[in-house]
Amino acid sequence: MISISGKNWEEIKTNHRLVEKIKVENNLNEIQSKLVLSRNYSKEEIYLIKNHIEFNNPFQKKKDFLSACELLKKNIKKKSKILIVGDYDVDGCMSTILLVNFLKKIKSDINYYIPDRFKDGYGASKKLITTLTKQHNPNLIILLDCGSNSFEAIDYLKEKKIQTLIIDHHNTTEPYPQSDVFINPQKKNDYNKYNYLCTSYLTYLFIDLFIKINKLNYPIKDQLILVLVATVADVMPIRDINKFLAKKVLNDFDVNKNMSLKYLLKILNIKRKLELHDIAFKIAPLINAAGRIANANQIVKLFTINSGDQIKNILENIFNLNEKRKFIEKQILDDLDYKNFYNEEGIIVFYKPNLHEGIIGIIASRIKEYFNKPCLVLTNSKNIIKGSARSTSNFNIGKIIEKSLKLGLIINGGGHNLAAGVSLEKNKLNLFKKYIDKNYDNKINKSKNIFTSTILLDAININFANSIESIGPFGNKNTRPIFLIQNVKFAKRIINNKNYIECFVKKGTKMIRSVSFHHIKSKINYEILNSNNNFDVFIKIKINKWNNKSTIGLEIIDLIKKN
Numbered sequence: 001m002i003s004i005s006g007k008n009w010e011e012i013k014t015n016h017r018l019v020e021k022i023k024v025e026n027n028l029n030e031i032q033s034k035l036v037l038s039r040n041y042s043k044e045e046i047y048l049i050k051n052h053i054e055f056n057n058p059f060q061k062k063k064d065f066l067s068a069c070e071l072l073k074k075n076i077k078k079k080s081k082i083l084i085v086g087d088y089d090v091d092g093c094m095s096t097i098l099l100v101n102f103l104k105k106i107k108s109d110i111n112y113y114i115p116d117r118f119k120d121g122y123g124a125s126k127k128l129i130t131t132l133t134k135q136h137n138p139n140l141i142i143l144l145d146c147g148s149n150s151f152e153a154i155d156y157l158k159e160k161k162i163q164t165l166i167i168d169h170h171n172t173t174e175p176y177p178q179s180d181v182f183i184n185p186q187k188k189n190d191y192n193k194y195n196y197l198c199t200s201y202l203t204y205l206f207i208d209l210f211i212k213i214n215k216l217n218y219p220i221k222d223q224l225i226l227v228l229v230a231t232v233a234d235v236m237p238i239r240d241i242n243k244f245l246a247k248k249v250l251n252d253f254d255v256n257k258n259m260s261l262k263y264l265l266k267i268l269n270i271k272r273k274l275e276l277h278d279i280a281f282k283i284a285p286l287i288n289a290a291g292r293i294a295n296a297n298q299i300v301k302l303f304t305i306n307s308g309d310q311i312k313n314i315l316e317n318i319f320n321l322n323e324k325r326k327f328i329e330k331q332i333l334d335d336l337d338y339k340n341f342y343n344e345e346g347i348i349v350f351y352k353p354n355l356h357e358g359i360i361g362i363i364a365s366r367i368k369e370y371f372n373k374p375c376l377v378l379t380n381s382k383n384i385i386k387g388s389a390r391s392t393s394n395f396n397i398g399k400i401i402e403k404s405l406k407l408g409l410i411i412n413g414g415g416h417n418l419a420a421g422v423s424l425e426k427n428k429l430n431l432f433k434k435y436i437d438k439n440y441d442n443k444i445n446k447s448k449n450i451f452t453s454t455i456l457l458d459a460i461n462i463n464f465a466n467s468i469e470s471i472g473p474f475g476n477k478n479t480r481p482i483f484l485i486q487n488v489k490f491a492k493r494i495i496n497n498k499n500y501i502e503c504f505v506k507k508g509t510k511m512i513r514s515v516s517f518h519h520i521k522s523k524i525n526y527e528i529l530n531s532n533n534n535f536d537v538f539i540k541i542k543i544n545k546w547n548n549k550s551t552i553g554l555e556i557i558d559l560i561k562k563n
Contacts, residue, residue, distance in 0.1 A: 001536075003558040004523050008159070008371060008539065010448040011484070012038045022046075031453060031464075035481055036472050038452075045243060047287050051253070055244050057212070059205050062191050068165055068181045069210045071140070075163070076108055080139035083132060084112040085124055085146065086300070087199075088291035090233035090284050092145035094200040094226045095167065099142065102207050105218055105305070111136050114296040115146075117358060121414060122421050126152040138162060143201035147179070147188070148172040149405070149414050154179050164235050167206060169199050170414050171398040185414075195476075196237045200230030201245070210417030224249050226303070232276060233284035235418050246473040250274060260303045261312050267315050272545050276473040289322035292358030328356050330499070332363055333519055341367065346437030347374040347395075351429065355379035361388035361419070368392065370522060372449060374440070375384040376422075378429070384411060386430060387422045393477070400439050409435055418476070449558075451538055452481040457488060457507045465543045465552050480540045482557055487534045490514075501525055505537060505554055514554040524559055536560040 001009040014037050015243040023033040026046055036046055044053060075082060082103065086096030092375045096112050102112045113132055115121070120128050124146045130153075133141075140163045143150065147166035154177040157164050164179040172186050183202060185195040208220050228249045231242055238246055253274055255262045266273075268282050290296045302314045332355060341348050348367055355363070357379060364377040368390040374397055391397035398415035401422055405413050409432045413422035424432055462481035472478040491511065493503040501516040518524045527535070538557040543550050 001560055003538070003560050004527060005370070005558055007449045007558055008562050009451055009484075009560075011454065012450050014038055029467050031468055031481075032471060034452060037250040038450075039478065042240065043503045045240070048243065048247060049471075052247070053244055056207050057208050058194065058241070059191060060209060060212070061369055062189075064181060064183045064189065064191070065206055065209055067299040068167075068183055068206055069213055070165065071165055071181050072210060075140045075215065076106065079109060079138070081137060081141065082108055083111045083136045083138035084110065084142045084144060085129070085132065086112065086114050086143075087123075087145035088114050089145070090287050091198045091200050091230040093287065093291070093296055093299040094230035094303075095144035095203040096300050098200060098203050098207060098223055099144065100304050101223065101302060102220070106216065111138070112297075112300055114291070114300060117291055122413060122423070123147075124153050125412075126150075126156050129153040129156060133157070133160065133162065141166065142166075142202060143168070143179075145169070147177065148182075148184055149177070149402070151177050165197055167202050169195070169197060169202060170416050171396075171402050173402065187426050194241075196231050196242060197237065198227075198234045198236045201236075201242070210448060225253055225258065225261065229279055229283060229287070232279040232475060233288065235476045237477035238276070238473055239477045242475075243473065243478065243550070246276060246329055246475070250276065250473060258303075259306065259308065260315075261309070263311050263315055267319055271359045275512070276475055277542075280475070285325070286318060286322045289325045290318045292362075293321040293325055325359065325362075328359050329362055329366075332356075332359065333366060334521070336367075336519075336521070338370075338519070338521055339370055344373070346433070346440050347376060347391075349376045349433050349436075351379070353380040357381055357386055360386070361390065361421075364388050366391040366519070370518060376436070380426075381423070384501060385424050385426055387424070389415070389420045389422065391418050391420075393418070395440060400436055403439075404432060404435060407435070420527040450482070451484050454484045454486065457485050457505065457510050457512065460485075460512060460552060460554075462543070462552065464551060465541050465549065468541055471541060476482060480542070482538050482540055484536060484538055486536045487562060488537055489532065489534055490528050493529055495520065495529070501528055501556075503528060505539070505556070512552060512554050514556055516556040518556075524556065527559055528556065531561070535561040536562065 003009060016035055022036050052285045084096050084099055086092035100112050115128060124143050141157060142165045144167050148168045148170045153163055158178060162521050165181045166179045167183045169185060172184055176182055185197060211218050211220060228245055236242055253266060270278055287299055290299050298314050302311060359377055360377040364375045368375040374391040374395050376387050376389040378385050389397045396417040397420045399418050401413040401415055401420040404410045409428055410422050410424040415421060422554050488505050488507045491504045491506045496502050503514055505513040505514045516525055516528055537559055540555040540557060542553050544553045
């Protein structure tokens with residue numbers, strides 16, 4: 001089925017006998033069983049649908065983690081000066097916060113630094129590390145969510161006899177940087193099956209192991225909310241232990257144990273039980289705005305101080321930065337001509353010389369989401385071009401950027417399978433684009449978009465919606481399922497705040513409130529606003545909770561126009 005947005009849709013194909021088997025053995029309904037089978041849930045993930053699971057630290061006997069614990073212990077014992085350098089995104093900041101809070105508690109001599117996107121550029125460069133070393137004179141530098149490709153910086157520190165620990169999850173290949181300890185599940189090692197963990201989770205599990213080995217009394221589990229924020233912000237798969245993490249935190253989270261988050265939820269007007277959706281679309285963008293528009297060091301300060309007045313001042317500042325970010329983002333998206341992207345053969349590449357550097361990753365994400373194709377957005381930065389890429393799960397953009405760096409096509413770059421950053425000389429832009437397209441199999445572009453099942457509008461009720469929710473929490477690799485409802489119309493259509501459409505999906509006397517978050521200029525929103533035809537509509541079902549009341553809402557994903 002080809003939709004009006006040009007996507008090719010197909011229903012999930014599953015073995016009916018196996019669906020029935022899962023249904024009977026686990027007391028699940030048809031849709032739940034179909035999702036469990038199609039997503040290849042483990043026994044633990046199936047059990048998690050109706051139960052709670054505690055999990056143990058999987059790195060208790062892993063050499064890298066044990067070596068890291070020994071390295072840190074020796075430096076603490078010697079009263080060494082420790083410097084933490086984290087990336088400027090949410091994962092880098094949360095990793096830094098976890099370690100700063102812990103080391104402060106055990107009275108270590110620490111400093112931290114989050115690079116400035118505009119002044120320092122991406123990653124732990126030799127220039128940055130040289131400057132920081134002269135300023136702080138550290139004995140140990142811990143690089144968080146960066147460092148996997150910082151060969152020159154690590155070699156410089158080795159010459160200076162400064163020890164290094166890298167904890168990162170970005171793509172890396174041999175030969176690895178020669179740090180004293182290098183924790184990265186992307187390496188060839190005995191824990192690479194955990195390559196879906198973000199740096200914050202790796203840092204948390206490292207601290208947890210250090211606490212256990214040294215029999216310390218520190219409530220590290222109270223910090224799990226920060227790990228979940230980083231996991232969601234970095235679009236890590238919500239599967240396996242990430243899913244256990246999400247369910248545990250959302251069930252157990254006590255806002256009163258974290259003053260900064262308490263004020264943050266207040267400024268965002270989140271008064272109900274926290275949901276993953278809140279983290280993805282409200283909390284993470286607010287935190288990320290600091291590094292996108294200004295400097296992310298204030299985020300670390302926000303979560304490592306206890307002064308209510310200072311917390312409120314920082315939150316007010318980053319709230320204003322986020323409003324500025326939203327304004328700039330809307331301006332750029334409003335100026336886009338979406339028609340130019342429909343016939344793009346390779347990945348979508350959008351270059352404009354005067355874009356705001358801090359926003360290009362969001363623009364790439366928005367374009368990628370709408371067209372379901374990898375997207376690279378580039379702009380001028382002084383005498384070079386900087387770019388940010390967002391990709392789909394079937395095309396590892398991080399590896400392509402890494403290979404481009406080794407081939408000399410770009411100056412700098414790195415990332416993981418879904419997101420990457422890059423800088424290059426202007427005269428190599430066309431060569432770089434050709435290289436990416438050469439590695440992009442256009443069969444990926446023509447792959448089908450999957451929906452779970454065709455259902456009746458009348459079948460959508462609270463009980464059905466609750467059965468869907470039990471498969472969550474939803475995120476990357478465990479997305480909220482998409483359903484097809486046929487021959488419906490749109491009623492009471494309005495544009496809300498010039499950003500998205502609210503309407504009702506209607507068939508006969510049944511009507512359900514719905515939203516479309518597609519850009520106003522998209523073909524989907526044009527049809528919703530202007531057509532009185534019948535449509536087959538691809539939707540997601542969500543339960544909205546407010547004042548202890550639950551109502552069903554639909555999100556419109558795509559349309560097929562009926563003749």
